[in-house]
Amino acid sequence: MRLDVGAIRRGCPNSEIKSFRHLCGPELDHFRAAAAAEGALTVACTQQAAQFSDEAGERSEAISFVNIRETAGWSHEGARAGAKMAALLAAASIPTPDYPLVTLSSDGVVLIYGRDEAAIEAGRLLADHLDVTVMLRQIGATVPQTATVFPIVKGTIRAAKGHFGAFELAIDDYARPRPSSRDRFVLDAPRNGVTSRCDIVLDLTGGTPLFPAHDLRDGYLRADPNDPAAVLRAVLAARDLVGSFDRPKYVEVTPDLCAHSRSKRTGCHRCLDLCPTGAITPAGDHVAIDPNICAGCGQCAAACPTGAASYTLPPADAQLQKLRAMLLAYHEAGGANAVLLFHDSPHGTPLIDALARHGDGLPANVLPFAVNELTQVGLEAIIGAFAYGVSAVRFLLRAKPRHDVTGLSQTIAMADAILGGLGFEGHRVATIETDDPDALGDHLTGIGPLAAVATSATFKTVGKRRDLLRFGLSELHRLAPKPVDVIALPAGAPIGAVSVDTGGCTLCLSCVSACPTGALRDDPDRPVLKFIEDACVQCGLCQSTCPEKVITLTPQIDFRAARAPATIIKEEEPALCVRCGTAFGVKSTIDRIAAKLEGRHWMYPAGDKRVEALKMCADCRVIVMSEQQFNPFKGVPERTPPRTTEDYLRQRDKDNNG
Secondary structure, three states, X not given: OOOOXXXXXXXXXXXXXXXXXXOOOOOHHHHHHHHXXXXXXXXXXXXXXXXXXXXXXOOOOOEEEOOOHHHHHOOOOHXXXXXXXXXXXXXXOOOOOOOOEEEEEEOOEEEEEEOOHHHHHHHHHHOOOOEEEEEEOOOOOOOOOOOOOOOEEEEEEEEEEEEOOEEEEEEEEEEOEOOOOOOOOOEOOOEOOEEEEEOEEEEEOOOOOOOOOHHHOOOEEEOOOOOHHHHHHHHHHHHOOOEEEEEEOOEEEOHHHOOOEEOOEEOOOHHHHHOOOOOEEEEOOEEEEOOOOOOOOOHHHHHOOOOOEEEOOOOHHHHHHHHHHHHHHHHHOOOOOOEEEEEEOOOHHHHHHHHHHHOOOOOOOEEEEXXXXXHHOOHHHHHHHHHOOOOEEEEEEOOOOOOOOHHHHHHHHHHHHXXXXXXXOOOOEEEEEOOOHHHHHHHHHOOXXXXXXXXXXXXXXXXXXXXXXXXXXXXHHXXXXXXXXXXXXXXXXXXXXXXXXXXXXXXXXXXHHHOOOOXXXXXXXXXXXXXXXXXXXXXXXXXXXXXXXOEEEEEEEEOOOOOOOOEEEEEOOEEEOOOXXXXXXXXXXXXXXXXXXOOOEOOEOOOOHHHHHHHOOHHHHHHHHHHOOOOOOOOOOOOOOOOOHHHHHHHHHHHHOO
């Protein structure tokens, strides 16, 4: 592998760069000296990371390890990969913030749900390690055990919920075998609606999974009973699931920012539609995310328009900070035509390694960027990357993803619309769906040169996801080849305007009270409806709340909105109290109500002075009503009193006594 140390130093000018030929062997003393010194330390080797960590011992700052061999040096373009190496080193030097943890506990209570002897054999393998119960859908000719090592029962799981350490199963057709069973099981009478609780579920039925996105449900293990190797792997995995386990709390929720609902009207439901595991549920005006079920796909955070759901592994600003460091170093080192390749570690890293070891390797202009889940990448990361100077972005997906990636597809569609509208021609953002390293290499090699921004942006990455997106869009618009003011976006985009049919609007201002972001506003001194497009998240609460149904959403991006003042949608003359002159409503509405009631309602005969009360403020209306001794029930016949139980009993006694 060739090292262009000069290019690396140009890309990382504020770092001390040292190169070696055998750092983990004869030159190990150089590493020991560097590890003993204070300050940040990055080692461009992951193969010997364990050895280096042991040699470093206790250190005030952790060591960063980065792979520049399989990702850069081992390539048919490796001699030109100096700029890429500088970019990878710069990204690795950015510290990753700590993330919160969730602790799940298991006492080893496992339910093995099967259809035949394979489930019983799995129970025998686990009986010495876990608290086993085997439940078969059909016991049939199963031979009873000579000694009861673990219970074997019959039943069908109708519904399942919960998580690792706390599963709850609803079971029908449940029956226990009698101890007197001889050559086959003799069962008690079956029962429905039985509830079973366990820590682990081992599903060997070969049927429909009990949970959506079952591969993502910790503690739920599933294998084809016709595949002995798969059953054995599931048994070995279940055997170790005893004790307490820490896992990341992938998503943090800020309820006050959530635009899900107001006054029992549903607005934004993007996260609910996208969650593959069902971890998100409505909780009044906001949503709740069960951290025990959440598998960390991140689609909720990527789609959340207000930032109420934020990803922690890492946060959006930390992720964009790494991208910024990578791309700035790449350009400083002389790199051009950068293609950013997002990938995950379980699938993407082995594929890139295989391409490096057995194929041509990654092209020198392809910058791999590992994330926990590809679906966590939001629009702000793509827009920020193009503002920082990438020419194209690719997402490396499995040929058959483990869960639905609709959220990522929506993000790519929005990015395409924005980039195309700003004059970035060609196929800029796309997915690569393959498990074949050669197919990956062919796709990346086929990406031709694409023009990037003439001068890369350098803005700092500070703030929440929406703030990052707003600033990134502003910078990209400033640097774009063909900037325009307004770009139409696909339906469901979290950016846009509202259109109001002012002819049907009565200025009731119910939309103002429902708007969670203050995009729709009123004025305490006059009847007016104002709109601030930069604050609108297209949640739809105004549309669902409007009693006249005159509001529609318009997904778009107006680059002038960030600097524009509030625009007046509708303004009318205020209604002034005819008695004290205080403004108390909308004149046209009050006049319309008075016209509809006068002479048409028994309380307001034509020409009666009571009609004037409609044109008064609330305080004056009460005073006038009191002065006139107005009785709204005068002349109304007395209602028949309701009949009570005593009335019916009295009538019955009267009838019986005849």
